[in-house]
Amino acid sequence: MYFFRGGKSVIDIYVNAEKALANKALQANLKKATATAILKRNEAAAISETFESSRDAAIKSRDLSIPRLGELAVEFTANAGKNGVKTFVFDDYESARAKIAEIIKSRGADFIVKSKSMLTEEIELNGYLKEYGIEPVETDLGEFIVSIAGEKPSHLTAPALHKSRKEIAKLFNEKLGMPYSEDVEELCYFARRYLREKFMSAKVGITGANFAVADSGLIAVVENEANARLAINLPKTHIAVFGIEKIIGKLTELPHFLNVLSKSATGQLLNAYTSVVGAPDENKERFFIIVTKKRFEIAADPVFGEALRCVRCGACQNICPIFQRLSGHGYEFTYAGPIGTVLAPFFLGYRKCSQLIDASTLCGFCKSICPMKINLPALILEHRFRCGADPAAGKSLYRRVKKIFSMGHSLVMSNSYLSTAVAPLARLYFAAARKIFGKNYIPLWSRFSKRDFMGLSGKTFMERYFKK
Template sequence: KESCARQGIGYHRAATAEEAVARVTQLLGDARRIAKSKSMVAEEVGLTHALRVRGKEVLETDIGEYIVDIEGRGPSHITAPALHLNRARIRELLAGAGEDVPDDDPVRLSRAVRDVVAEFFGEVDAGITGANAVIADSGRIVIVENEGNVSLGVSRPRLHIAITGMEKVVADEEAALAVLQVLAPSATAQPLTAYTHFLGAPDEGRERHLVVVDNGRSEILADERYRDVLRCIRCGACMNACPVYTAAGGLSYGSPYMGPIGAVVSPLLWRDGRHADLPSASSLCGRCSEVCPVGIPLHRMLLDLRAGEAENGGSRVEKVAWKSWAAAFAGRQGRAASLLARLGLRAGGRLPGLPVGGSRPIPAANPSRDPAMLVPLDSIEPEPEPATEPLPDDVVSAFRERASVVGAVVVDEAEPEDGDRRVRATAAVASTGSVLLAGEAAARGALMEARRIVVEVDEASVVRFPQELGPALAGDGDALILTGASRTADIEKQIVRGIHGPQALVVVVGSGTAQA
């Protein structure tokens, strides 16, 4: 709170979902046109619907969120909201919203949504975002994105409100960088997202507020069985590995949080029983725990939640199912079915078509995937990781290579062109191909209006890994990490570049360039 005050950022706590909605509504005041970017906590508290009921015009500015918003059923994945929709259905939805797209090419569909959002940003009163981390030491708000809609949402309107859960507060920049290093690779197999924002004080004449939501998290924190679930970074890796989620889809969970993490956190956040059945939506194969980048023992939590529900007599649905089963087998037809089943067992292999003798082989148990096998995970021999190309020893060569891989154009010199925004990097990262901009260089309004961004990088400023950016991030000011150009893959996972930000990132590498 003190750090936010030092930054000039309003700090607000909300104990419940209702308080969160009320506080955001109060902060918005007479603001009517609201540009909203992706936020799981906003989904959790029902913010968009609540604001629309109050007469606000809210537009989802993330491409996937915009699509599922006009569909009306909500997101089906934490990082890919429209994963359940194919291109043909998306074209139909856009047509229903008045957007005539000539075909179902993902590039045209993505840019059709981009144009709608860009027009809305032409006259917008406030921007609402989530936050991937809040840094206690400096008061900075950390947000990751690929498209550039967050960049517009925090720079165009006079008012920016970030809403997030209390578990997103981290100690310092190093802790935030630790989260970032595993978030994008686990979520979308990117080294980092295109834009990683470290937001400090708002520009003169503008406001920035942070709303930190509890909404049951304190109760979770107090329970030793489940407190580790608050480590979740919302990467979606557990969903991608879950056979139940893969078969049933995210919408079947009926919660903003789906997949294994949703099956754990939903009944803990909503304790009225509405999501009490979700822990049973699991095969308990343990894959979710295996792939979780922050080591949350999800399968154990699912077992604990199931045990708790059983002690309470089971869920309403389960009770109805068992009563129906009992009623069916209590009657004449049920008794007849039981008799036939017993006769079949006694007949064994004597009936035509049934196997004679023998038994079906049972595969050996895999302790690493069976939560019932009480074998310490550290005693299991890990599977070898796939071979990857090592970074060159020379960090500058490594940076050039990785920056090219993530979509930047790496050159020794760049001739000026119309529409350029030329800035100097504070640092660069070899392992991710990223550049760090700070202060005036990180001014998002100017960056988003450029046709291309030209970044000058001094060879001496290149570090090997993101965690080495700590000294370069020292202080309270704005900073921005760029990793390639603006992009999206919200439609059938096809990458489309140049969404709300510049279509090109040009990196000029040289000795002493950044000091020129």
């Protein structure tokens, strides 16, 4: 059965969905967290005088910068150099990780403090550093929780969204020796005290960057906890790791991005702390590590280029009916939700993502809430077309079964005589299937989905119409 489903080579959305739906605590957490996030986002956007105009300005800026990413990276590197910051650009993960490890080792650090960075998740930096004998200490509370649990973040802005206070209390008690308490304040302050010692003695701090500005060689880092500010400013060495798509052209464009990000990500007028980071302070040093992997390919794609407008706010995740039930882990990719579904095939290939790209109802909520107005449903649909044409993915059992059912459905539904003739037969079949299997079993398709299909109505519409 496992083999028929595609084995490890496929992200099995159906299995992941079954697991997620069976976890009642996860469902309750997701429901509460995503609903709150949407409400707060709408409230902050309504208060702001400039949200809509910033949205348009940010889109315009991104659309100008995406085709010029290489050029902007050169300009950014030159200006960062003038500020005394050393910048390195890598296309592959291995080189980026090796450079980071080399910098850390040469500073004699055996641990680093790290604030939340999706790119370091993408390049799997933590595992690499551990192999090198360097302990990465996550300092964002959500990241800290998932790191000590040995898990991965489940949301772009709320990494521990899937965990309840009980689970966290148990985790802190078992792994960190904290007296058991389900009081959220106590849990937070325990983490604060634990991490404060690390901040004070760290030699190297690693952060991401929300935006990088080409014309001034600066980066902007936004956050609420203040851990990024501590990681940037307390250690002697600061390393910022980010993707090339974070580069924008001009400093005057930056506020538009900050404006839309704070409202869309956390429903705030502005995040608690926005740091504009450039030249290192006296006796300190700073490095920027830029990763380009797959970004140029996406930027050059006439359809998918707009996916690089993304500011990683997570709003599309919060509003997505699939994400609201599946959670980030179900996507088995660094970026989850609709934007993750759009990006994943570029990084993992269509064969692995053949089911993932079906994990969308194409309802369009994500498009409407996206601050950068990325047409996510259209991009997901485009993936489905391309996946069908992909020689490796198109021949998978899942795709073939889906194709057979789609063709059959299309044939029957496009011919009224045929559908009228098939309906009583289907009704008989489902009645028998329910007696034998206990549900409306569909051969082959039920290998993939345990969903009980809705039975057919006792009479067709036409039968009811003529009876009246």
